[in-house]
Structures are given as C-alpha cells and as structure tokens.
Amino acid sequence: MSLSVGQVARLAGVTVRTLHHYDEIGLLIPGERTRAGYRRYTDEDLARLQQILLYRELGFPLEEIAAILDDPAADELSQLRRQHELLTREAGRLREVIAAVERAIEARTRGIALTPAERLEVFGSFTPEEHEAEVERRWGGGDAYEQSRRRVAALTKADWLELKAEGEAIHRDLAAACEAGLPADGEAAMDLAERHRGHISRWFYTCTYEIHRGLGELYVSDPRFTAVYEALAPGLAAYLRAAIEANARRAGDGRGERPLTR
Secondary structure (H helix, E strand, O other), X not given: OOEEHHHHHHHHOOOHHHHHHHHHOOOOOOOEEOOOOOEEEOHHHHHHHHHHHHHHHOOOOHHHHHHHHOOOOOOHHHHHHHHHHHHHXXXXXHHHHHHHHHHHHHHHHHOXXXXXXXXXXXXXXOOHHHHHHHHHHHHOOOHHHHHHHHHHHHOOHHHHXXXXXXXXXXXXXXXXXXXXXXXXXXXXXXXXXXXXXXXXXXXXXXXXXXXXXXXXXXXHHOHHHHHHHHHHOOOHHHHHHHHHHHHHHHOOOEOOEOOOOO
C-alpha cells in the first residue's frame, strides 16, 4: 500500500512543495508512480523521510543528509544509533537553553532589572534565580522574605555593585580575623558579626539577632554555605557562627543569658 504526495505531506507535517523538491534533487524519490505519473510513497519511502526530517531537525544540510543516507556502509541500525547520539546531545543543549530562559523569567519575576552585561558584572557565573525555589520553600511567606523581594526589586546596578563590595569587605575582614586567631567572642569578631547583620538588614530584610543566629547555624549545617566560607579561610563558617552567637549575647538577646559587657 502506498500513499499520495498529499497524504504524506499531511502525515509528516511538510508541504507538498518540499516533497517535490526532495524528489527533484534525488533525496527522496517516490518508490511508485501511477500510470498518470503521480507520485506514490511506499513504507520504505516513509522510513527514509523520517530519517531526513530527523537530520533536518538537527540542522544538517540536504546534501549532507543525502550522503549519510546513501552511504553503503551505514545500515538502518547504525543510522538510528547515530541519530540517538545526536538527539541526546541536542537535548542536553536544549535543557541548558530552557534553564537559561527559566532563570531569565525568575529574574524578571523577582524584579532584578539588570541587562545581561550588568548581571555578568555583578554576579559573574552565579545566578540568584537558581536558588529562588529553595529560598521560597524555606522562608517564603514570612515578613523577611517579602521584605527582601521588595528591596531586591528596587535595586539598581549601582546598588548591586555597592552591596557586593560591602559584602566582600566584610568577608575579607572576617577571614583576616579568623586567620589571625582573634577569639570569636572577642570585641573585634563580635563587631564584624554586627557588621554582617547590619549588611543584611540594610540591603535585604530586618535581620534580628534570632534570624542572624539561624543564619549562623545554616552556614555550618549546609555544605554549600560552608564551602563558600571555607574557601575564604579554613574554619571560617564555624568562626562566624560563634561570633554571631557572641554578638547576640552581647546585645542582650541571649535566650535568657546575661548580656556581655564591653
């Protein structure tokens, strides 16, 4: 049983003109013709058309497709394996493209109004949107979360660069204090912890001492955060947590403990 050119066009989602062109260049010659000369496509023709369309989807030019399909050393199974490899590779590329588009959507949703060049300058390879789902799962719906979303939406490029520089300075000073062996419950370390808390309160949300304590625990319990601080100085995550605890006690937020005196 064979099909007419119109039937094949509808079945494959191509135009009749495309099938005529494939016939004219010898890429897909119908296996049968009627007495009146009309094209009729056999099952073998349809199988070849499927191969052609797969290679076209992968971006191969028609001349190269013809050479591939007419290679006497390549049987149908080897063709399918090659196409599977190519499609798998293309699927990986498309997943990356989809992920990039999703991050862009998240950025617009969060209101990070930066151009691609500005985002690269501010964040480098880091993409804040990748962590948005986890942040929302952990803290979504709270006052601090909503306050942070509002503030982030209003930040300009200059704000982001200032925020970044301020945070890096705090981290450098914390790393220096840790490496110098300054006690985590000493004045210098507690002052740095307070700068850290103030940085969060200034740019994102009102960081109470209790919230700050929770962040300190997160820095040592979550390997991703720990790795960031350990890259700055060995033991820095635990050092910062201890400094945060000491600073909270100094401020009188010690869960019933007496505040430290200067």
